[in-house]
Amino acid sequence: MSTTKTIAILGSGNIGLSLAKGLVKAGIYQPEQITLTRRNTKALSTLADNGYKVTSDNSAAVKDADIVVLAVLPQQLNKLLHEIKPAIWEQKHLLISVISGVTCADIRQQLALEVQVVRAMPNTAIAIGQSMTCIATDNASAENMGTVKSLFDTVGVTIQINEELMTSATALCACGIAFFLRSIRAASQGGTEIGFHAHDALKMAAQTAKGAADLLLQLASHPEQEIDKVTSPKGCTIAGLNEMEHNGFSSAMIKGIKTSAEKAAVLYDKEG
Numbered sequence: 001m002s003t004t005k006t007i008a009i010l011g012s013g014n015i016g017l018s019l020a021k022g023l024v025k026a027g028i029y030q031p032e033q034i035t036l037t038r039r040n041t042k043a044l045s046t047l048a049d050n051g052y053k054v055t056s057d058n059s060a061a062v063k064d065a066d067i068v069v070l071a072v073l074p075q076q077l078n079k080l081l082h083e084i085k086p087a088i089w090e091q092k093h094l095l096i097s098v099i100s101g102v103t104c105a106d107i108r109q110q111l112a113l114e115v116q117v118v119r120a121m122p123n124t125a126i127a128i129g130q131s132m133t134c135i136a137t138d139n140a141s142a143e144n145m146g147t148v149k150s151l152f153d154t155v156g157v158t159i160q161i162n163e164e165l166m167t168s169a170t171a172l173c174a175c176g177i178a179f180f181l182r183s184i185r186a187a188s189q190g191g192t193e194i195g196f197h198a199h200d201a202l203k204m205a206a207q208t209a210k211g212a213a214d215l216l217l218q219l220a221s222h223p224e225q226e227i228d229k230v231t232s233p234k235g236c237t238i239a240g241l242n243e244m245e246h247n248g249f250s251s252a253m254i255k256g257i258k259t260s261a262e263k264a265a266v267l268y269d270k271e272g
């Protein structure tokens, strides 16, 4: 599926660039249809060489675009909104914000405009078409929500949730990528201690994690159901698993996710 619409990504850092690359990889956009902005445009020179439009002029990028993605840090948002406000046309533009802790209403309030806003919370696996993206809105039309869903569907799995759950989605899915990566890294470190070279251990741990995730996704089964199949009586799996639990494995993950959600809720200072 390709589109004739144009998209501006304001704030082309880690997640903005992951999104751009994912959309091009999926064939929905050509690089020429995507404008990437950041203040230090030198950092985007390779992207410019690959056909993306690159500029530090956010207002010009907005004027040329149908869809505007806000992808700066929460503390950089108010300045950006102030800058682009004159370029936004309520009847034309659809804003998509991936910014943690900022509501759709916050964005309209800063702009003092009744533009349609959708919040999206992807994760960095969007660059390889494997994002888990949550979307929410308080004013966008069903048609625009459909547009946003089909856009993110090309780069992973998308679900629509209530906006009040967006900070929880941030912790579980966006931060979650880091939590699972750290788990895989830890497993590989264990693997090295028991005899494998580091690069082999990492590959073995990553493929094992992928298999575990696919068991749940493809069989729609519960983790404990799959764990029961691995834990032979008096065996080595239950011995290792219980040792991890005695050291707080599940508890650490749960507490970490709760802490991330609490932090996500206070990232944005409306007055800042």
Ligand SMILES: NC(=O)C1=CN([C@@H]2O[C@H](COP(=O)(O)OP(=O)(O)OC[C@H]3O[C@@H](n4cnc5c(N)ncnc54)[C@H](OP(=O)(O)O)[C@@H]3O)[C@@H](O)[C@H]2O)C=CC1
Residues within 6 Å of the ligand: 010, 011, 012, 013, 014, 015, 016, 037, 038, 039, 040, 041, 058, 071, 072, 073, 074, 076, 079, 080, 098, 099, 100, 121, 122, 123, 124, 174
């Ligand atoms: N990283 C992730 O996995 C995820 C992040 N998010 C959210 O996405 C947002 C961005 O995060 P992340 O990509 O990690 O952060 P980065 O710091 O990597 O990206 C932010 C980018 O914004 C640019 N920027 C800052 N001010 C402006 C401006 N006025 N005009 C244009 N560009 C500007 C910066 O470049 P320069 O300094 O050159 O201007 C930088 O490249 C955050 O709000 C975060 O909460 C959401 C989901 C996942």
Ligand SMILES: O=C(O)[C@@H]1CCC=N1
Residues within 6 Å of the ligand: 100, 170, 174, 175
């Ligand atoms: O760490 C952060 O604040 C951002 C939001 C989700 C992922 N990265």
